[in-house]
Amino acid sequence: MNRKGIWVSPNQFVEFADNARQNLTAEIASRDHSPDFNALGQYLPNPDPVLKKMGRDIAVYRDLRADAHVGGCIRRRKAAVKALEWRIEQGNATARVTKRIDAIFQRLDLDHLRAEAMEAALYGYQPLEVMWTKAAGFADGWNVPERVVAKPPEWFLFDPESRLRFRSKDRLFDGELLPERKFLLPRQDASYVNPYGIADLSMCFWPATFKRGGLKFWVVFTEKYGTPWLVGKTPRGTPKTETDRLLDQLEAMVQDAVAVIPDDSSVDIVGDAARTSSSSIYQDLLMYCRSEISIALLGQNQTTEANANRASATAGLEVTREIRDSDVTMIEQAMNELIRWIVEINSDGEAPTFKLFEQAEIDxxxxxxxxxxxxxxxxxxxxxxxxxxxxxxxxLEVVAPPSSPTSPQGGAANGAAFSESGTRSGCPCCSGVEFSDGQNPSATDALDQAVTAEMDQWQAVLAPMVDPLQKLIDEAIQNGETADQLLSRLPDLLTPQASAALQAQLTRQNFIARLAAASGLQIDVPQ
Structure with a gap:
């Protein structure tokens, strides 16, 4: 017996192969064994670089939404998702479960729910608390979500096992572990290293901050250098009291444009053309910050800047659409998790899926x-x-085809009848059609004979038009005329009498075709 292992006790022998198999299933690289000092505590801090630098929580990003450009980009991004249609796809689920899930989601305010779930793209993660209740509309009393409410992200944290915890008054430091099937957690690009997800507002923080500071200094610059300077000149040796009085008068002149000065003093208006070029520095800073915010939230700045052309704006819309699809995937994952919870609580089997889609424009x-x-x-x-x-x-609903238009006696319904001589009365397509047996024919026989009669009349109608046309073509070939010359002579061939006859014949033929289609009959048209 050749067994490789070790005796761990007088009665227990462990083979090395067992240890090898155990190493395959055990987690080796974990936070407990890593030198990551951030994971040594009872919770994981948010690794967001801006929050770590400032020592603040995620609530600092909420102030950025007051910025006009940041708020506009957020509204545009949310509107792209809210404009999509939604449906419940059955998949491998039963029709009964799919119908109930659809009824449950019809009761929810999905537009508001999608907007709140989109907050995960801004803050990295967004906890959504599910309020369950007994459904009154179902006989078996399903437990269904009555409301789904978004809660502030700064109220929550993650433990070393990446589980969501709530900062309560009793456990403010490490938080309370939440029950199952209670909180949905849409996250953007969450990972093992960063379970909090990537916050897009993190990329907007410094551009928005410098944009505010640059705008403030630009306003001060405009107030200081936007108006021309007033320079007062006094004779040398003027007392300081007189100089201060003149300065006060000039200061008042800036507001009132009126001043009284001694006759031996003068006032000059001095302008500086260099200040105009200096003011563009602030404008360039503001435009750069605007572009950075647009790129962070929309993925491009071509549709928000004045120097964009049609080609660049179209390409920018494609990038925005791709970001929208990423947001849609995040929302669909949260909604599908909610559907799985509903099915697990109330039923067995597979769960249907939630799908967001863009309504295609009908051609x-x-x-x-x-x-x-x-x-x-x-x-x-x-x-x-x-x-x-x-x-x-x-x-779509399949409707039974209409019944035959003929009556039980073989006559036509809708009041159409045949005379005793066998001629159809009241029917324009069958006028002049006689039947040899003198009996009321069936609808099929009537239409067959009507088609045959129509084909004979077509020859009489087309002959006055085809014969001159053939003659005209022969003359054009003999005279060497061009195609344009031939086409210019064609209108002369269509006389009013020929057009009227053609119109009448087309009306009769259209009536026959529609009658055959309504009757569900197939008629062989003579060649």
Whole structure:
């Protein structure tokens, strides 16, 4: 017996192979064994570089939203997500569970919930407390979320195991561990090193701070150097009291533009053209800070700056759309976790999924084309409508086809009848069509004979138009005329009488086609 191991006690022998297998499942690189001194305490501090530098909590970022440019970018980013439509996709779940989840989400204020979940992109993480209640609309009394409320992120922290904890009055330092299925936690780019996520407002802090400072100094600069200087001149040896009195008069003149000075004194207005170029330094600083804020929140600055062209603005919109898709993924993960909680509490099996999507713009040209084709008798399938117009399966209802337009006696419904001689009365497409047996024909026979009669009449209608056209083409070839010369002579061939006959024939043919389509009949058209 060749076993490699060690006797840990007189009765227990441990093989080395067992230790090797245990090393595969055990966590080696953990916070307990690492030299990270930030993880030695009972909670993990937020590793945000701005917060660490200032020694403040995440509430400092809330003041940045008062800035006009920061607030505008936040509204634009949220609006891109709130403009999307939502639906519950069944997937592997049952139809009953999917229908109930859809009813539950219809009761929630999803627009407000999406806006609050988007705060995770600004602060890195956003705890959402779920308020559960018994559903009154379900017979079996499901436990469903009545409200989902966003709570201030600075009230929470993470422990060394990356679990969310609440800073209560009793446990202000290390926080209370939260119960399961109570708090949703959307986070942006959270990791093992940083469970708090990446806060986009962190990238806006210094640009917004310098923007405020630069604007303040720009206002002071404008007040000091925006107006021309007034320089008073007095004779040498003037007493100081007289000089101070003149200075007070000049200071008042700045406000009132009126001053009284001795006749031996003078006042000059001095301007400095160099100050104009100096003021552009503040403007450049403010524009740079604006661009940095736009890049931090929107990923680009092409759609917010005046020097952008159409190509750069279009490319900037693509970047903004990609950031929107990232925000959508974060929100969908939180909503899908809520759906899994609902199913786990109240039912068994798979859970449906929450999906945000952009409503595709329906092509008006395609809709008009489909309407025209449907009027001529073309029948589209259910899958075609779902694919072309982005419809769901429950958006369409299959309706039974209409009954045959013929009466039980073989006559036509809708009041259409045949005379005793076998001629259809009251029907423009069948006028002049006679039936040899003298009996009321079926609708199929009537339409067959009407089509045959129409084809014969087409020859009489087209002959006065085709024969002169052929003659005109032959003459043009013999005379060597160009195609433009030939086209300029074509309108002369269409006389009013020929156009009227063609219009009447097209009206009759359209009536036959629509009647056949409404009746569900198929008629072989003679070639």
């Amino acid at each position: 008006d040209t395609q809709a008009k084309r489909d309407d025209i084709l449907s009027r001529t008798g073309v029948k589209f399938t259910k899958s075609y409508y779902m694919r072309s117009y982005d419809l769901r399966d429950d958006d």
